[in-house]
Amino acid sequence: MSQLRIRSKVWLEVDGQPFLGDGRYRLLSAIQRNGSINAAARDLGMSYRKVWAQLQAMEETTPFPLMERRTGGKDGGATHLTAETLTLMKRFGEVRTRVNAAADHCFHECFAGDHDDVAT
Amino acid sequence: MSQLRIRSKVWLEVDGQPFLGDGRYRLLSAIQRNGSINAAARDLGMSYRKVWAQLQAMEETTPFPLMERRTGGKDGGATHLTAETLTLMKRFGEVRTRVNAAADHCFHECFAGDHDDVAT
DNA sequence: TTTCGCTATGCATATTTCGCACAACGCACT
DNA sequence: AGTGCGTTGTGCGAAATATGCATAGCGAAA
Numbered sequence: 001m002s003q004l005r006i007r008s009k010v011w012l013e014v015d016g017q018p019f020l021g022d023g024r025y026r027l028l029s030a031i032q033r034n035g036s037i038n039a040a041a042r043d044l045g046m047s048y049r050k051v052w053a054q055l056q057a058m059e060e061t062t063p064f065p066l067m068e069r070r071t072g073g074k075d076g077g078a079t080h081l082t083a084e085t086l087t088l089m090k091r092f093g094e095v096r097t098r099v100n101a102a103a104d105h106c107f108h109e110c111f112a113g114d115h116d117d118v119a120t
Numbered sequence: 121m122s123q124l125r126i127r128s129k130v131w132l133e134v135d136g137q138p139f140l141g142d143g144r145y146r147l148l149s150a151i152q153r154n155g156s157i158n159a160a161a162r163d164l165g166m167s168y169r170k171v172w173a174q175l176q177a178m179e180e181t182t183p184f185p186l187m188e189r190r191t192g193g194k195d196g197g198a199t200h201l202t203a204e205t206l207t208l209m210k211r212f213g214e215v216r217t218r219v220n221a222a223a224d225h226c227f228h229e230c231f232a233g234d235h236d237d238v239a240t
Numbered sequence: 241t242t243t244c245g246c247t248a249t250g251c252a253t254a255t256t257t258c259g260c261a262c263a264a265c266g267c268a269c270t
Numbered sequence: 271a272g273t274g275c276g277t278t279g280t281g282c283g284a285a286a287t288a289t290g291c292a293t294a295g296c297g298a299a300a
Binding site: 167168169170173190191192193194195196197 | 288289290291295296297298299300
Binding site for chain 1: 257258259260264265266267268269
């Protein structure tokens with residue numbers, strides 16, 4: 001009576017280096033939504049340090065600038081994504097949705113029936 | 121001129137706990153192929169300690185015995201997978217293959233053309 | 241009773257992850 | 271000019287995790 005489920009993960013690689021996956025996708029979304037890296041970190045419940053490190057790693061493997069960061073100013077600064085990043089995210093989101101659906105489909109085909117008994 | 125590729129990963133979960141993924145699949149295969157955990161570890165270039173820890177974690181979330189371990193004897197002992205494990209692996213392998221194929225397909229559809237220029 | 245190669249595990253070390261604390265920045269308002 | 275504010279950026283120690291060495295225990299066959 002244990003629940004058997006399938007999970008799938010999709011990500012893009014640039015020259016063999018992980019580049020855009022689910023976590024980073026959510027991170028970028030949060031940045032765009034909140035207007036700053038700091039606010040995004042708080043939003044996601046992560047430390048700014050961690051988020052910053054992720055972005056750092058991400059930009060190292062990216063052939064184009066991911067975001068425009070402004071520091072200082074009345075409200076301390078801000079960050080927003082470039083147009084290229086937005087289109088990339090849109091495409092990636094599409095692929096991810098489709099692959100997840102395909103995974104569910106294959107799962108139900110191959111494991112038809114035994115969703116609680118693991119191997120019959 | 122950077123190479124953009126898609127990668128995908130599929131795994132099974134039992135009650136929300138990771139249960140069978142690609143690494144463990146290879147590990148189980150190696151055990152069956154070699155007839156012992158020790159030989160499998162050497163085969164995969166891992167330390168026995170590490171392999172053992174993985175199996176330990178795996179069996180904790182498994183509702184049925186994964187393998188039959190025999191200790192002692194002339195040749196020290198042996199380990200082989202149970203029939204349930206074998207059928208489970210077969211099904212999982214099938215799902216994984218199909219999902220990978222689906223991922224490639226979706227990728228080519230959504231990123232048609234720009235395999236080197238990331239976002240155009 | 242000895243031998244042998246395997247399973248099993250304690251423990252010290254190496255590696256990675258994590259986050260606190262603080263520096264730099266620059267616009268607005270005084 | 272000077273101060274305040276909320277960002278971005280970063281050094282560094284601590285905490286968690288991964289790793290593997292070294293060793294104990296096992297039991298059938300010789």
